[in-house]
Each structure stands twice: as C-alpha cells, then as structure tokens.
Amino acid sequence: MTVTDERTGAAAPVSTTPLLEVRDLHVEFHTRDGVARAVNGVDYSVNAGETLAVLGESGSGKSVTAQTIMGILDMPPGRITQGEILFHGQDMLTMSAEQRRKIRGRKIAMIFQDALSSLNPVLSVGYQLGEMFRVHQGMSRKQARAKSIELMDRVRIPAAKERIGDYPHQFSGGMRQRIMIAMALALEPELIIADEPTTALDVTVQAQVMDLLAELQREYNMGLILITHDLGVVADVADKIAVMYAGRIVETSPVHDIYARPAHPYTKGLLRSIPRLDQKGQELYAIKGLPPNLTRIPGGCAFHPRCPMAQDVCATDVPLLHPVGAERGSACHFWKETIGD
Amino acid sequence: MGRYVIRRLLQMVPVFIGTTFLIFVMVYALGDPVAAMFGDKAPDPATAAQIRHAMYLDHSLPAQYVHYMKQIFTGDFGTSASGQPVTQLMGSAFPVTIRLTLVAFVIEAVAGVGLGLIAGLRRGRLADSGVLAFTLIVVAVPTFVTGYVLQYFLGVKWHVANPAVAEGAPIGDLIMPGVVLAGVSLAYVARLTRTSVAENSRADYLRTAVAKGLPRRRVVTVHLLRNSLIPVVTFLGTDIGGLMAGAVVTERIFNIHGVGYQLYQGILRQNPPTVVGFVTILVIIFLAANLIVDLLYAVLDPRIRYA
Numbered sequence: 001m002t003v004t005d006e007r008t009g010a011a012a013p014v015s016t017t018p019l020l021e022v023r024d025l026h027v028e029f030h031t032r033d034g035v036a037r038a039v040n041g042v043d044y045s046v047n048a049g050e051t052l053a054v055l056g057e058s059g060s061g062k063s064v065t066a067q068t069i070m071g072i073l074d075m076p077p078g079r080i081t082q083g084e085i086l087f088h089g090q091d092m093l094t095m096s097a098e099q100r101r102k103i104r105g106r107k108i109a110m111i112f113q114d115a116l117s118s119l120n121p122v123l124s125v126g127y128q129l130g131e132m133f134r135v136h137q138g139m140s141r142k143q144a145r146a147k148s149i150e151l152m153d154r155v156r157i158p159a160a161k162e163r164i165g166d167y168p169h170q171f172s173g174g175m176r177q178r179i180m181i182a183m184a185l186a187l188e189p190e191l192i193i194a195d196e197p198t199t200a201l202d203v204t205v206q207a208q209v210m211d212l213l214a215e216l217q218r219e220y221n222m223g224l225i226l227i228t229h230d231l232g233v234v235a236d237v238a239d240k241i242a243v244m245y246a247g248r249i250v251e252t253s254p255v256h257d258i259y260a261r262p263a264h265p266y267t268k269g270l271l272r273s274i275p276r277l278d279q280k281g282q283e284l285y286a287i288k289g290l291p292p293n294l295t296r297i298p299g300g301c302a303f304h305p306r307c308p309m310a311q312d313v314c315a316t317d318v319p320l321l322h323p324v325g326a327e328r329g330s331a332c333h334f335w336k337e338t339i340g341d
Numbered sequence: 342m343g344r345y346v347i348r349r350l351l352q353m354v355p356v357f358i359g360t361t362f363l364i365f366v367m368v369y370a371l372g373d374p375v376a377a378m379f380g381d382k383a384p385d386p387a388t389a390a391q392i393r394h395a396m397y398l399d400h401s402l403p404a405q406y407v408h409y410m411k412q413i414f415t416g417d418f419g420t421s422a423s424g425q426p427v428t429q430l431m432g433s434a435f436p437v438t439i440r441l442t443l444v445a446f447v448i449e450a451v452a453g454v455g456l457g458l459i460a461g462l463r464r465g466r467l468a469d470s471g472v473l474a475f476t477l478i479v480v481a482v483p484t485f486v487t488g489y490v491l492q493y494f495l496g497v498k499w500h501v502a503n504p505a506v507a508e509g510a511p512i513g514d515l516i517m518p519g520v521v522l523a524g525v526s527l528a529y530v531a532r533l534t535r536t537s538v539a540e541n542s543r544a545d546y547l548r549t550a551v552a553k554g555l556p557r558r559r560v561v562t563v564h565l566l567r568n569s570l571i572p573v574v575t576f577l578g579t580d581i582g583g584l585m586a587g588a589v590v591t592e593r594i595f596n597i598h599g600v601g602y603q604l605y606q607g608i609l610r611q612n613p614p615t616v617v618g619f620v621t622i623l624v625i626i627f628l629a630a631n632l633i634v635d636l637l638y639a640v641l642d643p644r645i646r647y648a
C-alpha cells in the first residue's frame with residue numbers, strides 16, 4: 001500500500017485502504033461521579049481528498065474521538081478501553097510515543113475551536129508557524145520565517161510580511177483562525193481534523209474561513225474530518241456525515257441523502273430544529289429532554305427517552321448500525337419507518 | 342516601550358520620597374541622637390544645643406529631611422558612630438551583601454523553579470507531595486534555626502563548609518549562608534512555579550503545541566515554562582529587596598560584615614546617618630529591582646507592552 005494508491009483511491013473509494021479508519025473505539029473518563037463513557041464503539045473512515053463531517057451535540061463524543069486520533073487525549077483521566085485507529089492501515093494506538101509524535105503535525109494536523117486560547121499568547125505568530133518547519137524539517141530561523149510569510153499569504157492574511165512578528169492578541173478572530181489553519185497546513189499533512197473551526201467566529205467570517213478550508217483541502221487533496229454541531233456548515237463542504245449521540249454513531253450517510261431522507265429520529269430532530277424562512281413566526285421545533293449524563297447512559301438505544309418513535313424494544317436492545325441503502329447506516333430499530341414517513 | 346519606561350521611572354519618585362521620609366522620621370523623631378552620643382551620662386545642655394545646631398537638628402523635621410536629601414545628592418551621607426564617613430562603610434558593606442544576595446538569588450531561582458517544575462508536571466504524584474512537604478517544612482522553620490543548625494552540622498561537626506565567612510567574603514564561603522538566606526523564598530518560588538505550571542499545562546495552547554508534534558522537551562521549555570514563569574519573575578524581582586533585608590539575620594549568624602552587620606551596629610549605637618543612609622540605598626536597590634522586573638515582564642508577556 002502506497003500513498004499513490006490512496007490518491008487514486010479517492011476516485012474509487014471502495015476497494016482500497018482508507019487514509020484513516022477508526023474501528024470500534026471506546027474511551028472513558030474516570031471522574032468523581034463515576035466512569036463517564038464518552039465514546040462507545042465509534043467506527044468511521046476518511047479517504048484522501050474526502051470530507052467527513054462528524055455531527056453531534058456537546059458531549060456526544062465527537063471531540064474526544066478527534067483527540068484520541070490526534071493522540072492528545074488527557075490520560076488520565078481519559079482511557080482508551082477498546083478499538084483501533086488505523087492510519088494507512090497501521091494501528092496508531094500500538095505505536096510508540098515517538099512514532100506518534102512524528103505523525104502529529106506532519107501527517108495529521110488539527111485545527112482547534114478557539115484560536116485565541118489555542119495559540120500561545122507570548123510567542124509571535126511567526127515563531128509559532130516557523131516552529132513547524134524548524135522542528136520537523138530542521139530549517140533555519142530565516143528559512144522558516146520566509147516559509148511562514150508564504151503560509152500567511154496562502155491563507156490570505158493581508159500584509160503578512162509586516163504582521164509576522166505580531167502576537168495572537170493583535171489579530172482579529174477570523175485572522176487568528178486563519179493562522180491556526182496555516183499552522184495545520186504547514187507541512188501539507190494528509191489529514192486535517194478541524195474541531196468546530198468556525199464556532200467562535202462571526203457568521204460572515206464563518207463562511208469565509210470555511211470556504212478557505214474547503215479550497216485548501218481540495219488543492220492539497222487532504223482528508224478532512226470536520227467536527228461541528230452546525231448542520232448549515234456541513235451541507236456545502238462535506239462528502240459524508242456521521243451523526244453522533246452519547247458516544248455512538250447513530251447515522252452515517254453521504255451528505256445529500258441525509259438532508260432529504262434522514263434515517264434516524266435524532267437526525268430528523270436535528271434537521272427539524274433548523275430555523276427556516278418559510279416557517280417564520282412558527283414556534284421552532286426542539287428535541288425534548290437533555291442529552292444523557294455520560295456516567296449513566298440509558299440502556300438499549302441511548303436516545304429512546306427523547307425519541308418520539310420509541311417502543312418497548314428501544315429500552316432493552318441496543319440497535320446496531322443497519323445498512324440503509326448505498327453507504328448509509330442507521331442505528332435505529334425503526335429506520336424503515338423513519339425514512340419512509 | 343519608551344513611554345512605559347518613563348512612566349515607571351516617574352512613578353518611582355514619590356515612592357522614593359515617601360519611604361525615605363518615613364524612615365527618616367522614625368529614626369530622627371523617635372530617638373535622640375545627641376543623648377545617644379553621651380551614653381548613660383546626661384549631656385551638658387549648652388554642649389548638646391551646640392551639637393544639635395551643628396547636626397542641623399534644631400530645625401523642623403521636614404526641613405531636616407530636605408537638608409539631609411540635599412547632602413545625600415552631593416554624596417555626603419554623614420559620619421558613623423565610629424567617626425568614619427558612612428559612605429566608607431557602604432563601600433565595604435554593600436559588595437559583601439550584594440554578593441551574598443546574588444548567591445542566594447541564584448539558589449532560589451534555580452532550585453525553586455526546578456522543584457516547582459518537577460512538582461507541577463507530576464502533580465498528585467510522589468515527587469509533587471515530596472516537594473510540597475519539603476517547602477512546608479522550610480517555610481515553617483525560622484531562618485535563624487536553619488542557620489544555626491546548618492552551621493553546627495555542616496560547619497562545626499562535619500567540616501563540610503566554613504562555619505563563618507572569612508574576611509572579604511569569598512563565594513565558596515557564601516554558599517551555606519546563601520542557602521540559609523534563600524530557604525524561605527525558595528519554598529515560595531517552588532510553590533508558585535508549581536501552581537503556575539499545573540495551571541498552564543491544562544491550557545489550550547499547550548494542547549496545540551502537542552498537536553503540532555513538538556518534542557516534549559520543547560513543549561515544556563518553550564511553551565509551558567515561558568508562560569508559567571511570568572508570575573515567578575515578578576516574585577523573584579521583588580524578593581531581591583527581601584533577600585537584602587533578610588541578610589541582617591543571616592549575616593549575624595555567619596559573621597559576615599555586610600549591610601546587615603552595619604545596620605545592626607547603627608541601630609545599636611543609635612547612629613541616624615548610618616541607619617538612614619543604608620536604608621536609603623536599600624530603597625534605591627529595591628526600586629531598581631522592581632523596575633527591572635516590570636521591564637522583564639513586558640518582554641515575557643507581549644500583552645502588557647501595549648497596555
């Protein structure tokens with residue numbers, strides 16, 4: 001298996017090894033209130049050039065899964081109890097710390113939500129960008145500086161040359177997020193994990209940053225895992241969607257099918273709760289109840305206490321991810337009814 | 342940056358006047374230097390008045406202060422009880438005390454930050470508990486106790502170090518007094534560093550540094566320590582004054598003829614020029630140290646520069 005296989009595989013993603021594959025991942029946290037099961041058997045995969053959107057509320061396990069892939073999970077209190085994370089078919093969870101470090105930044109990079117707190121406040125952005133080249137590629141300060149200016153131009157930061165010595169607090173929110181993107185792109189990684197990259201930004205800036213990210217992803221043919229709770233962001237950029245609830249994937253689907261015909265009551269609820277212009281003046285739909293406490297996840301289907309379609313079987317049997325048409329899956333006992341009505 | 346420095350310098354002026362005036366009032370108004378000259382005997386009123394006039398003591402207190410300040414700025418600090426000019430005492434005492442303070446400062450900074458870093462990185466584990474227990478003990482035991490105990494065991498019993506500091510105060514002799522002097526501050530530095538490191542190691546930017554694939558060494562030194570040291574530097578800077586004040590006790594234990602020794606003599610013999618003169622210089626050193634801290638602070642934390 002080589003990288004070229006991956007690149008051609010993007011066109012016909014069926015037969016080749018995916019760029020990244022998460023298999024049956026379980027992560028738990030030991031807290032004062034007991035064991036919080038944040039991730040309970042997540043499977044997903046991304047190919048080169050493909051965008052996977054992971055959708056879910058806070059506490060659904062989407063960020064924890066990303067941190068586990070990245071190898072930046074706080075352990076303790078976090079613990080990976082089961083599963084594999086295959087990068088080019090190799091399990092990263094069995095690699096040495098040094099092997100994993102060499103993948104971070106170089107092969108897999110991450111963009112965080114809040115760029116202000118995620119950038120080091122006392123180092124100039126030029127230093128923080130240049131660090132990637134100096135540490136990973138052994139460049140001199142001068143070379144790294146030139147590359148950093150190039151990168152800042154790349155993410156369209158005006159007057160990059162003059163601003164290279166500025167500190168994070170001197171930039172606007174959108175510019176800071178561009179710097180985060182530049183830092184992640186520095187070494188042209190094969191996979192980027194973006195954890196709610198636009199949540200902390202103004203709506204107008206959100207679109208610009210998202211467009212930039214999508215454009216760069218196409219250009220470098222990178223895999224992208226886009227973690228978000230915003231269905232609006234997803235529609236334009238994602239190829240496929242994984243919806244998470246209480247640490248499990250409840251629905252996976254190519255992006256357009258899910259909007260047209262959701263196959264899980266939770267997804268359906270999420271879609272219905274998006275405000276729409278033609279429903280102006282009407283009360284906005286909301287999924288009743290609250291997400292479950294992760295130390296006490298309900299038995300059976302975790303969503304059943306909030307589900308309008310719940311039957312007795314939902315409280316006892318855990319629904320598996322049933323195949324629903326081509327490349328689709330739904331973890332609902334009544335997916336047929338859901339998709340049909 | 343330039344304006345920042347000027348503003349800080351201007352702020353020092355009222356502080357300097359305030360502190361020196363207070364010490365001046367305390368020494369001149371609360372004791373009678375003329376009576377002290379005569380010891381137990383009652384001075385002849387005419388002679389006393391003459392001395393008072395010669396020493397400018399027959400003026401009001403503020404006038405005396407202004408007169409004293411004028412003299413200081415021409416380099417005249419008056420004469421000590423032994424008849425030597427106070428400046429001469431300063432010339433011999435300050436180099437010794439500064440050397441002792443520097444030795445203590447280096448020990449405090451290196452050992453304090455080192456212990457704090459280890460504890461902060463391994464919080465909740467054995468090394469952390471060990472450092473916390475050690476610092477608690479050091480803070481709880483008074484300096485003169487650790488001083489005499491170390492002097493007895495290391496100096497007298499086991500002959501590891503000289504029990505007293507030789508004439509001229511060579512650096513080698515100053516290490517044990519330096520440890521004693523640094524002790525309490527070292528404990529504070531360790532605790533402060535520990536808290537700061539523990540807090541910053543949970544910061545988002547540290548997670549970013551790890552996600553960038555930087556080696557752990559670099560994550561800790563460049564990203565973690567750099568941020569964690571900001572409050573520690575503030576403490577270290579202001580503590581230089583504290584160390585010089587603490588030297589009064591340490592110098593007595595180890596028979597060091599520095600500022601502490603001279604100040605003690607000045608107080609004992611009720612000689613105002615010695616006491617006020619030495620304290621004035623200490624105030625200046627303290628202010629200078631604070632200024633350096635503030636400037637260093639701006640270098641360490643760019644967010645301060647433009648405030």
